[in-house]
């Protein structure tokens with residue numbers, strides 16, 4: 001349809017029809033199963049007419065069901081307007097990839113784009129049109145359960161990966177490429193800064209921090225063409241995001257130039273009452289429509305009160321018309337007027353879903369996402385070694401993680417499954433092993449196996465319910481029973497390799513005596529194959545942390561790009577009156593960007609070609625040499641520090657990275673180009689600018705072990 005035809009369609013719609021376009025209802029409202037249509041998920045006191053006219057729906061899946069729902073919906077719609085089928089496809093549809101926090105550890109935009117493209121292909125053939133992804137909330141507090149959904153603590157890495165996801169989901173011709181879905185970037189804004197790491201809690205940020213750290217990821221996703229933005233549940237500096245005109249009209253629409261659809265998070269418009277900024281649903285509707293929220297997900301403030309607000313003159317009908325036009329434009333961008341079923345295809349679905357090719361992609365990502373945190377020459381294992389594989393996660397298929405909707409745990413490859421073809425002498429327990437309260441028999445069997453073995457793989461972890469939405473934890477250690485198991489095993493065998501499935505950085509200090517620690521996150525459908533191949537050396541680990549691991553939860557929030565303070569500990573470590581703790585270090589146990597390999601890569605000869613001006617970029621280069629006998633993929637990281645600025649600057653900021661493959665003994669020169677724009681920061685007047693002056697440039701394998709040199713930005 002042409003834009004004027006859409007405008008004409010809006011003019012044909014009654015006030016009721018326009019208001020109902022702003023409502024999003026869950027799949028249960030359109031189910032043909034009686035028990036689903038009468039459950040709590042389908043009872044909002046709506047008339048059947050409103051249900052028939054609700055503009056979009058979420059959670060429908062399966063090509064056959066999607067075709068049925070769309071057909072019935074359009075038949076019931078006076079103007080035959082199609083609905084949009086949306087859902088949460090966060091790290092895979094049926095083929096589940098590692099959780100996004102693990103995807104962040106790949107530092108591989110091309111691989112992350114592939115993840116999104118496979119996810120889109122499976123979702124599209126199953127009839128979906130929009131995914132509520134990428135989630136680009138920057139995170140610094142592992143107590144928050146939704147850190148698993150983010151790609152981490154750094155705005156530059158988050159931006160790179162957000163753009164990759166949008167491109168993977170949408171492709172370059174969304175209307176005609178029926179293997180793609182529209183992307184919805186979320187949660188706008190700064191949901192990851194929830195106070196105390198408690199989900200849905202308030203966010204209090206300076207505008208500079210908001211602009212410098214939290215907004216760039218969303219903006220990058222929008223610059224990549226994301227079609228929708230979802231509001232966040234939190235209040236931001238005292239104003240709930242979902243009713244925040246400054247955030248949505250001034251920042252998102254005016255400053256970022258976004259003219260697409262804004263959708264509320266589930267119930268977030270009505271939650272303006274609980275926040276205490278709306279006395280009732282009517283005022284909630286007014287605040288949200290004035291803020292520019294187009295779609296109300298699963299509450300009825302708009303359907304119940306927008307007509308009254310318009311008729312009494314409180315709300316200008318133009319605001320409603322603009323929202324309806326944006327929703328119809330999205331439907332048009334998806335080609336739904338000409339092809340309401342888009343890619344839904346029952347035969348194709350059977351062929352595409354969970355295909356061998358997709359499994360291979362999932363395994364590739366999982367392998368790249370695994371981070372080797374510690375290795376005292378115990379890994380990689382040899383196939384002939386006598387290895388006991390024990391612990392609650394040894395045979396666990398709870399490895400898909402939160403937000404894995406259509407994923408089937410029964411299809412997930414456990415570590416025991418993945419290991420069986422790699423070891424000729426694997427000792428496996430038979431007793432079921434509980435994550436929280438293992439039986440005496442299970443523990444006894446584990447100890448007996450450990451006693452007989454040369455080495456022990458102790459497979460531990462969180463369950464997938466321990467992270468994700470509404471899953472904040474005040475204690476970020478593993479369950480006590482797993483710590484006790486480790487201590488008991490220590491008595492019979494010191495050669496212990498700990499593997500961990502988890503949805504957040506953990507306090508792993510209880511395992512300091514382990515000879516190796518392997519961070520596997522929730523690695524997805526192929527997790528067991530990927531983890532086993534890392535353990536037995538078929539793959540050389542290459543993952544680098546996208547989020548810092550604290551020594552203890554008492555350090556949180558902890559992140560790498562901190563400020564120096566006026567009394568930096570480093571300047572006088574023996575002094576009393578410097579910024580430090582009495583009872584722990586200032587530093588992460590495992591810092592941002594950290595990850596070991598089975599190789600040794602030496603960094604030498606960091607050189608800069610010249611000073612930097614606004615007209616002439618600077619090129620920095622470093623030599624990296626693989627001195628081991630194993631091929632390796634090294635992630636070379638470039639950081640800067642602005643030594644004197646109008647506002648305090650972080651002691652380091654990631655500005656570039658490059659993954660390089662190095663054969664045994666091979667040396668390469670890795671370069672990065674820095675432009676004046678890379679040095680800009682948000683000044684006191686909230687404008688992005690650079691300052692001339694002295695800078696440090698640092699390069700290394702992580703944010704801690706760095707070669708440093710200096711350069712100047714001159715006029």
Ligand code: GLC
Nearest residue numbers: 058088132186187265266469
């Ligand atoms: C949830 C989440 C959001 C998700 C939405 C729809 O509450 O906050 O990320 O997309 O509801 O499921």
